[in-house]
Amino acid sequence: MSVGIWTFSFEDKEISAVREAAADVEELGFDTLWFGEAMGREAYTHAGVLLAATRTLRVATGIANIARRDPLAAAGAEQLLNRAYPGRFVHGLGGQRVGANPVNAVRDYLAAMDEALPGPRPQRLLAALGPRMLELSRDNADGAHPYFVPVEHTALARETLGPKAFLAVEQAVVLDGSRGHELAREHVAFYAKNAPHQQLNLRRLGFTDHDLSTISDRLVDAIVAYRGDQSVADRVQAHLDAGADHVCLQVITDDDRIPLPEWRHLATLVH
Amino acid sequence: MDLIEETRTKLGPVGVWLPSAPLAPPADVELWATRRIEELGYASVWSGEGGRAREAFALNGTLLASTGRIVLGTGIANLWARPARTMQGGGTTLAEAHPGRFVLGVGIGHSFQAAKAGSDYRPMEQARAYLSAMDEAATENPPRVAFPRVLAAVGPRMLELSGELADGAHPFAQPFEHTPYAREILGPDKLLIPTQSVLLGDREQARANHRQTIAMMRRVDIPHYLMGWKRLGYTDSDIDDVSDRLVDGLTAWGDEEAVVKRVRDLLDAGADHVLVSPMGDSLESIVEQLERLAPALAEVTR
Numbered sequence: 255m256s257v258g259i260w261t262f263s264f265e266d267k268e269i270s271a272v273r274e275a276a277a278d279v280e281e282l283g284f285d286t287l288w289f290g291e292a293m294g295r296e297a298y299t300h301a302g303v304l305l306a307a308t309r310t311l312r313v314a315t316g317i318a319n320i321a322r323r324d325p326l327a328a329a330g331a332e333q334l335l336n337r338a339y340p341g342r343f344v345h346g347l348g349g350q351r352v353g354a355n356p357v358n359a360v361r362d363y364l365a366a367m368d369e370a371l372p373g374p375r376p377q378r379l380l381a382a383l384g385p386r387m388l389e390l391s392r393d394n395a396d397g398a399h400p401y402f403v404p405v406e407h408t409a410l411a412r413e414t415l416g417p418k419a420f421l422a423v424e425q426a427v428v429l430d431g432s433r434g435h436e437l438a439r440e441h442v443a444f445y446a447k448n449a450p451h452q453q454l455n456l457r458r459l460g461f462t463d464h465d466l467s468t469i470s471d472r473l474v475d476a477i478v479a480y481r482g483d484q485s486v487a488d489r490v491q492a493h494l495d496a497g498a499d500h501v502c503l504q505v506i507t508d509d510d511r512i513p514l515p516e517w518r519h520l521a522t523l524v525h
Numbered sequence: 526m527d528l529i530e531e532t533r534t535k536l537g538p539v540g541v542w543l544p545s546a547p548l549a550p551p552a553d554v555e556l557w558a559t560r561r562i563e564e565l566g567y568a569s570v571w572s573g574e575g576g577r578a579r580e581a582f583a584l585n586g587t588l589l590a591s592t593g594r595i596v597l598g599t600g601i602a603n604l605w606a607r608p609a610r611t612m613q614g615g616g617t618t619l620a621e622a623h624p625g626r627f628v629l630g631v632g633i634g635h636s637f638q639a640a641k642a643g644s645d646y647r648p649m650e651q652a653r654a655y656l657s658a659m660d661e662a663a664t665e666n667p668p669r670v671a672f673p674r675v676l677a678a679v680g681p682r683m684l685e686l687s688g689e690l691a692d693g694a695h696p697f698a699q700p701f702e703h704t705p706y707a708r709e710i711l712g713p714d715k716l717l718i719p720t721q722s723v724l725l726g727d728r729e730q731a732r733a734n735h736r737q738t739i740a741m742m743r744r745v746d747i748p749h750y751l752m753g754w755k756r757l758g759y760t761d762s763d764i765d766d767v768s769d770r771l772v773d774g775l776t777a778w779g780d781e782e783a784v785v786k787r788v789r790d791l792l793d794a795g796a797d798h799v800l801v802s803p804m805g806d807s808l809e810s811i812v813e814q815l816e817r818l819a820p821a822l823a824e825v826t827r
Binding site for chain 2: 296
């Protein structure tokens with residue numbers, strides 16, 4: 255069972271705490287650590303810090319946004335990290351806020367990377383939700399990294415990707431028993447209200463305007479595993495059964511600390 | 526102590542600029558060279574991104590993680606490679622991960638790089654807007670560890686901007702006279718970190734090397750450096766003939782003592798930190814010269 259950790263919580267933390275947390279994730283037996291590129295830190299530099307702080311852990315950008323640097327720079331960075339830390343850097347790439355046609359933008363970007371710098375490169379996974387981006391993940395990359403998706407999406411994604419492409423699915427979890435539903439609902443509301451690409455994907459999967467506007471229980475249950483330990487283990491298994499190669503767990507809490515106790519707990523659940 | 530004084534203290538008088546971008550050495554050779562230069566006692570190593578896929582932040586992050594003391598500088602990180610927010614994020618992350626060991630050199634690059642990024646080329650306006658956008662990003666996400674930012678500058682207006690919106694200037698490929706000229710414009714409170722071409726060899730070798738470089742600058746149409754020379758009084762015929770005067774202005778050639786003298790003169794003329802850059806067609810040959818120079822340069826103080 256390939257299970258990783260997905261986190262936004264490193265963003266504003268002391269780098270020493272981030273290094274220690276990465277080493278803990280490795281020690282806990284997770285095989286990959288995913289982090290988002292949101293505000294303060296630059297994705298490849300951040301990846302380098304995490305790789306230097308660990309020995310065997312795979313470190314994945316979830317994702318590096320193609321709007322943030324030109325394809326030459328991305329190609330140089332991925333090759334360098336791949337050489338410096340062989341087999342340990344996973345290059346998650348995505349095209350948010352890149353204009354009207356993200357599929358074309360990502361396709362051109364990947365082509366420009368290859369043209370700029372041929373040679374050995376790390377695994378490349380695309381942030382993909384819709385069928386065309388999934389096809390691009392299959393044809394022009396090594397697989398896909400869907401974020402904020404129910405299990406039925408994983409089955410559809412596997413169908414489009416075919417048997418060979420790698421499918422790494424992010425799964426949100428809440429371990430706070432007393433406030434599970436509340437925190438799960440807040441998490442879902444954030445994306446359902448603010449992220450057009452997520453809204454589109456949810457509609458494609460059959461969620462209605464009503465589901466989205468009220469943040470229905472059906473929607474919350476589909477996106478977040480929050481009903482106790484068994485629900486988390488079951489959800490991971492369901493993604494794997496539906497065709498995921500890897501599931502990375504994002505712990506949702508009511509604060510912005512690095513959720514180390516929760517990661518420790520997850521380690522006992524999934525190993 | 527403010528950031529500029531801290532940086533001066535940390536850097537001391539002598540560092541190294543390596544042409545790793547044009548030479549494109551294998552990653553392990555570049556790491557070996559960086560470690561060796563650290564061992565030899567130089568305070569810093571700088572390199573650029575060039576036109577190839579060489580990403581400054583991933584690269585310097587790896588080099589910093591694999592060395593212990595030496596300061597790494599970008600000479601330069603090209604602003605056409607990434608938006609200002611990403612540049613600021615890269616500097617923030619490296620400074621935090623390796624406090625006091627990173628200097629960000631940013632530059633506007635050349636018109637062909639702008640064209641490749643799908644933009645026209647208005648260097649002054651674009652450099653100003655870019656540095657301001659970096660500052661905005663820094664206001665939104667203040668770095669925990671401050672890092673110095675210097676601007677690639679040759680002409681008077683870019684030097685002024687280096688003083689106004691950056692912590693100083695990082696002039697490249699300029700003759701000796703540029704240093705007092707740049708210090709005059711920057712005033713005393715800003716960093717001035719020039720490169721100095723060096724050759725343990727004779728004037729004819731130096732001339733041959735510059736002849737090639739000048740041909741390349743003309744071929745790919747990068748006029749800033751040549752314009753800098755002319756501004757300081759070198760003529761077209763100095764450049765066409767690669768005159769003795771030009772060779773001597775651009776290069777510290779001769780023995781170890783000649784190099785030390787030039788470095789001392791630059792420091793006296795206003796440089797804070799001189800980046801010696803031996804001529805050579807491989808990092809190995811460059812490091813060999815740095816090995817020979819190290820004992821003499823270790824005696825230089827500011």
